[in-house]
Amino acid sequence: MEKQVQEIELMNEEAVKRALTRITYEIIEKNKGVEDLVILGIKTRGVYLAHRIAQRMEQLEGRPVEVAELDISNYRDDQQSLASAHKPDLNCTVQGKKVVIVDDVLYTGRTIRAALDAIIDQGRPKRIYLAVLIDRGHRELPIRADFIGKNIPTSSEEDIKVSLTDIDEKDRVTIHKPTQ
Secondary structure (H helix, E strand, O other): OOEEEEEEEEOOOHHHHHHHHHHHHHHHHOOOOOOOOOEEEEEOHHHHHHHHHHHHHHHHOOOEEEEEOOOOOHHOOOOOOOOOOOOOOOOOOOOEEEEEEEEEEEOOOOOHHHHHHHHHHHHHOOOEEEEEEEOOOOOOOOOOOOOEEOOOOOOOOOOEEEEOOOOOOOEEEEEEEEEE
């Protein structure tokens, strides 16, 4: 018997935009500007969110912010990687910089642990922040976000799906709940 799933929209396009704008302002405020700031988007959706945050920062601060893609596939401890064991090429330096890791959903914390390992392999940042669009709880590791678009308490049976116009039909966040 196939499981029935109910899809509920939690954030529409405007809500996603507002959340990213708020995160942008919070990062600028906490960092006192964009000096020595590097934004690293975790592949895949985190990259698109990172670029949006950096674009908004440039609009607000009048200067570009360095953005790079962070591929953590070789650092995962909960997935079998088929890739060769090599350090990620960030195309930027993190040494002595303030780094903001950006991801779409924070769940167990394993993705962020892998991201931290990948960053530290590249150098020693001055500070590392974490920005996520959605924090759904259920941490397995002691990791928390510094900047959160929306807290969405979930059960472990539920799924959160972030859709972005860059790769999906439109910007939205939905929860998929199993029905009885």
